[in-house]
Amino acid sequence: MNSLKTNNAPHSSVVVPHFVFGSISFFLLAILIILAGENLFSAYFNNKILAITHIAVLGWATMIVFGSLYQLIPIVFETKLYSEKLAKFTFWITVLSILMLTYSFWIGAYLTLLVYSSVMLFFSVTLFVLNVLLSYKNAALKNIASKFIITAVIWLFLTGLLGLLIALNFRFNFFNEIHLHYLKIHATLGLVGWFLQLIIGVGSTLLPMFLISHKLNYKKLSVSYYLINSGLLMLVFNWFLFQIEILTWISWILIFLGILFFVSFIYDSYKKRIRKKLDIGMQYSMLAITSIGLPIVISFVLLIGFNLEFELLSRITVLYGFSIIFGFITSLILGQTYKTLPFIIWLNKYKDLVGKTKTPLPRELYSAKIATVQYYFYIVFIICIPIGFLSTTNWIVSIGSYALLAVSILYNINVLKIIFHKVKNIQNE
Incomplete structure (x- = not known):
């Protein structure tokens, strides 16, 4: 754990509020799942499931990830966070927009509150992305882990942008396809582009450190990076422009192989670990x-x-x-x-x-x-x-x-x- 100690670490007041709100959101998520009842068996685009999904991926997962990433930037990038004041401001805008967004889905306010909360959320995501990118600009270390993180942050921006466009489309109706088509792309960008790649970037740094593993093959991560991103790019362009089934299958295979290379890396780390007992x-x-x-x-x-x-x-x-x-x-x-x-x-x-x-x-x-x-x-x-x-x-x-x-x-x-x-x-x- 000593390797986590760094003079570049941000003040705890930047990081801790994210864990507090993430924890509260986790509790709210559990409550909403109970309240949803039989709605859980309905179509995945019903109000209750959309509300549950967004409090899960934004209020719970993303807020914890934001806080963790602020703490880990000095470790992965070997530089200070660009702006702690910007991080604190971003936190409060994000909290308000997530609560508004979740409530708008729960009550089905697609033409009013959803639009306003989506604009606020995209604004806060943009601030977060800028803070991370400007931190990376001053990075002393630019390895495969940092490349995964920066790429994930870019996919987060695109996820937020598409989410905003979907929300605006409810009111102004400018898309050619039905909402579900773009919702599928939005979910894939978020889950594969943002979460999966961020987890690989952070996990490939932290898990070997906590397991105390050495002499690992980091080329597997490079292969994983190019496979996942080429597959995701092909998938997104295909769904937007062509919708050719064979391209969807090729994309799925590329992403699948990329995940396998990451899992293989973690498995090697697990086998070579010095710390045998897992806490x-x-x-x-x-x-x-x-x-x-x-x-x-x-x-x-x-x-x-x-x-x-x-x-x-x-x-x-x-x-x-x-x-x-x-x-x-x-x-x-x-x-x-x-x-x-x-x-x-x-x-x-x-x-x-x-x-x-x-x-x-x-x-x-x-x-x-x-x-x-x-x-x-x-x-x-x-x-x-x-x-x-x-x-x-x-x-x-x-x-x-x-x-x-x-x-x-x-x-x-x-x-x-x-x-x-x-x-x-x-x-x-």
Whole structure:
């Protein structure tokens, strides 16, 4: 963990609010899933599912990622964040726009509140992107990990732009195709362009460091980078301009192979690790890596179609989003929270006491028992929801939904425990 210590690190007041709002959004997400009830079995473009999806990917995942990235820029780029004031301003604009956007979807205010909140959100995303790009301009280190991160940030900008255009189209109706066509592209840009590539960039730096792995083949990451981005570019251009089925298949194969190279890199890191015992944070992280196979399989099923009925196809589509957002992204965030946030708070509270007095370890800032119970509730959640979806069994989905609520409550308890940790000054004997 010492390699995370850097004089370039931003003040904790830049990073911590993102974790606080992300944690609250996680709790709200669990509540909305329970309130949605049987709407979860409806078409994936209904109001409730769109609201749940956006509080999940924006309020929960993206806000945690923003905060984490501000902390990790000095490590991955070896430079200071361009502007801490801009990061703080961006935070508040993003919070307000996410709450407005989620509420607008929930009540179906497509012609009014959705438009205003989308404009605000795109503005905040643009500020975030500029802050990261200007930080990268001064970077001392420009390796494959930083290339993944910068590319992900550019895809985020394009995701936000298309999202804004979709929102405006509800009011001004200027698109040639139906909304669902552009919604598919918007989701793919966000999940593959933004989240997947950011996770690869950050994960290829942090996971080997936490596992203490050396002599890894970083050429695999370079191959992964070009495969994923060439596949995604082909897919987007094809969906916008041509809609040729064979090009969709080629794109899927390229992205699939790119993911395999990344997974192979992480597997090598796992095999060569010096730290054999995995703590709760790394258990979550390994769960995320292993679960990446499910959305690949589901996307393959969706491409083939199998002449499935529309109702079943809609449920499988929702399950596809679930497998990425919860099986992969959320698992990784839950795990890495327990690796990064304790160190951020520990560094802020104890950096001046190191060598002068005995200090607790970062992992002692949270309750390992609570984190472990949380992990088992999460396993219940990710097992019950797919089974309940495919069988349309409401009581199984309810069990999974309340399990997620328990996860969110336990997670919030530990996050607050970390953030409000009181300094323990124990003199050396």
